[in-house]
Every structure is written in structure tokens, then in C-alpha cells.
Amino acid sequence: MVRQREFDEERALDDAMQLFWEKGYKATSLSDLTNKMGIQRPSLYSAFGDKEELFEAALRKYIKLHSSDIRTKLQNNLSVKEAFRTFFEDLVEEEYKGSPSKGCFCINTMVELAPYDEKFEILTREHQMYLSVIFQETIVTGISSGELESSLNAKMLAQTLVVSLIGLTVLMKSRPERSFVDNSVAMILSLLK
Amino acid sequence: MVRQREFDEERALDDAMQLFWEKGYKATSLSDLTNKMGIQRPSLYSAFGDKEELFEAALRKYIKLHSSDIRTKLQNNLSVKEAFRTFFEDLVEEEYKGSPSKGCFCINTMVELAPYDEKFEILTREHQMYLSVIFQETIVTGISSGELESSLNAKMLAQTLVVSLIGLTVLMKSRPERSFVDNSVAMILSLLK
DNA sequence: AGTATAATATACTGAACGGTATAAAATGAT
DNA sequence: ATCATTTTATACCGTTCAGTATATTATACT
Numbered sequence A, B: 001m002v003r004q005r006e007f008d009e010e011r012a013l014d015d016a017m018q019l020f021w022e023k024g025y026k027a028t029s030l031s032d033l034t035n036k037m038g039i040q041r042p043s044l045y046s047a048f049g050d051k052e053e054l055f056e057a058a059l060r061k062y063i064k065l066h067s068s069d070i071r072t073k074l075q076n077n078l079s080v081k082e083a084f085r086t087f088f089e090d091l092v093e094e095e096y097k098g099s100p101s102k103g104c105f106c107i108n109t110m111v112e113l114a115p116y117d118e119k120f121e122i123l124t125r126e127h128q129m130y131l132s133v134i135f136q137e138t139i140v141t142g143i144s145s146g147e148l149e150s151s152l153n154a155k156m157l158a159q160t161l162v163v164s165l166i167g168l169t170v171l172m173k174s175r176p177e178r179s180f181v182d183n184s185v186a187m188i189l190s191l192l193k
Numbered sequence C: 001a002g003t004a005t006a007a008t009a010t011a012c013t014g015a016a017c018g019g020t021a022t023a024a025a026a027t028g029a030t
Numbered sequence D: 001a002t003c004a005t006t007t008t009a010t011a012c013c014g015t016t017c018a019g020t021a022t023a024t025t026a027t028a029c030t
Helices: A009-023 A030-037 A041-048 A051-075 A080-096 A105-112 A118-144 A154-174 A178-189 B009-023 B030-037 B041-048 B051-075 B080-096 B105-112 B118-144 B154-174 B178-189
Strands: none
Touching: A009 A030, A009 A041, A009 A051, A009 A105, A030 A041, A030 A051, A041 A051, A051 A080, A051 A105, A051 A118, A080 A118, A080 A154, A080 A178, A105 A118, A105 A154, A105 B105, A105 B154, A118 A154, A118 B154, A154 A178, A154 B105, A154 B118, A154 B154, A154 B178, A178 B154, B009 B030, B009 B041, B009 B051, B009 B105, B030 B041, B030 B051, B041 B051, B051 B080, B051 B105, B051 B118, B080 B118, B080 B154, B080 B178, B105 B118, B105 B154, B118 B154, B154 B178
């Protein structure tokens, strides 16, 4: 080893993640990437491979962060109902305060790439399955503690919450009236009896 | 008027719709379009304007077809519960038999373009609102006939069903285990009491 | 039949794309 | 201090992109 890399790989990957997250795969050019990452083209290729490999690394990083973020949010609350309520309400609040957020990188990828590339089909599917497991565990906790009715089917309910989360996230991209989203959240949460 | 157009505009627009629906805006090139539509580039420009105008026309056509298709499916049934059940189950069945379908053109556009172009934000939002109205009318019918409990909030429920429809459509792009989707559908339908 | 008009087909434009060859700059090991 | 090695920076590659200029073909009207 002779000359050391001048840029922070993790920092550069984070910049790439933000860009792909915001604009998607096709709409993000290599010039966009090198500008945002602050590195030259050959440095990008030597460090991350081609555009698709960089995208995959960025998505994997997002999925890790997203998973632990959701886990934290759901566990940061004594009440399970309250945890889900603040989780969904914060999701909505984040989207409606000021300028729109970028939505979910994984969901964007499900739409843009999953149908045409098995690698991304699997990656995004496994993330959704993982989220449903986190949800399920949280629901089971609520049942065990007596907060939720023992008649609830934790797995089915968790899967339904994942579907609802996806639906809300995508719907909000069209910026519907807030009441549309609020009503849906309220009704979805009513499933947690 | 002197020389008449050699191609069927409506047919050509339908071809463009299929292509944009399948591949999205950016991933569909003008060469893809002229090949599929069977016309030359200048014919396309003179008949439909530029790529974005053609895309908008294609999306508007899809939205019209989709609206009336859903209206038909929901009204083709004596029981409201049964109508929604077959609607959602057919949606899933269509996706899982053989090769995957193209999903929903409007949802794809919500993800790819709505956040960056107000024209498509409005267009897609209004379609989702329209769908929720169709759903709401159907639910009200069920309440009036006594099939559904009068305590149901038709509007909230309809909006929730739209969110669920979006979530299911997007989730299926990652081709999850069928039970994941079936469970969600069953739980969503349980809201129709 | 001749002419005006509009729709074709061909070929081209400049720009942007993803990716890379080449060479200069920098550093650890000897 | 020199050398081997790897990262930089610049400039370039062929390809594809959306869009158009040009010229040919076909039709309706006179």
C-alpha cells in the first residue's frame, strides 16, 4: 500500500445514497454522483464498481439504517398501541411539514427496478419481510403484556401494517389532502385492538 | 386537408400507453416508442407533441380506462362485500398467475414523476381521490341496503381501501410469498363489517 | 393534369450518457 | 532519496438520447 485514499468511503457512499434515494437509479447520472460525492470518476469506479454496484451498496446501506430506525422507534415506547400510533403519525407529519421528503428508497426501488432485476426484487422483498417481522414481534409483545387482545393474529396484522405503510408512503407522493392520510392512519390503527 | 394519416392515432396511443406503463418515463426511449407504435419519429411528434406530452396523453388514457374498469368491477356484484372481495382477490390472482403484470401505471407515475412535476402530482392525486369516491359510493350502497353496519364511516373506510390497494400493488412488485398478500387482503376486507 | 398541402421516410444534430485510457501526483518501503 | 504502487485529475471513447431539417411521397382541390 502506497498512496492512501483521500476521501471517506462511507461518507461518499452516504452522499450517493441520498442522491439515488431522491432521484432513483436512471435519473441519477454519474456526473450528479461525482459532484455530490466530491470525487472523480475513476475514484468512484475503483472504490465502488460501476453505477449499478454503487446503487446496490447505497440501497443496502439504506435498508440497514431504515431497519434499525424503525426498530428503535417501535421499541422507544412502553405502550405498543402508542408506539405504532406515533410511528405512523410521525411518518405523516414528516411528509407534510415543509417540503416533501424523499419517501422510502426501498419502495422507490421496488417500483423502478424490482420488476426488471431479480437482485433488487429479492433485496426489496426481504426488507419488507424483515419489517413485517419487526412489526409482528412488537404486536406479540403487546399481546403478552395484555395490552392487545389475545385474539389478534400478530402475523396477519403485521403484514397488513406493512402494506399500509407502503400505501401511505406512495400515496403521499401525490400530496393528497392531509385528512385523506390521517383518516387512513386512524382506521389502520383501529386494527390494533 | 390533403394526405390522410396512415396510422390509427388511438391505436398508436394505446401502444405508447402499454410501453410507458411497463417501463416508465425515463426508461422508455423514442426508439422504443416508434418501434412499438409502428410509426416514424416525425409522425409521432406531429401527432402527439414531445415525449412528455405523449406520456401525459398515455397516462390520461390509462386513468380513464382504469376508472371505468374499477367502477365496472365493483358494480358487477349484488353484494358489496363480495364485490370488494373479488376485486382484491382478482388483483392478487392476476399478479400471481404466470408472469408478473405491469402493476398500475398511475402508481408507477406517482413514484417516478409526481415528486418532481406538479402536473403529474395533480393528475395522480386526482385519480386516487376519484377511486376513493367510487369506493365510498359502493360502501354507502352497502350501508343503505343493510348489508354493512350503519356505524361504518364510509369515507374513511374508502380512503383506507385506496391506501391498501396502493400498498398491495407496490408490494407485489417484489413478488412476496402469496400468503403475505392473502393475509393482508383478508385483514383489510375484515374492515367491511 | 397540375398544384398546394400534409404526412411520411431518411438522415442528421448537439448534448448527455456510462465508462475508461493516460498521465500526473502522492506515499510507503527499501 | 529512489522506486514501486495506487490514487488522483484530465481528457477522451463510443453509444444513446430527444428532437429536427430535408426531401420524398401521397392525396384533395382546382
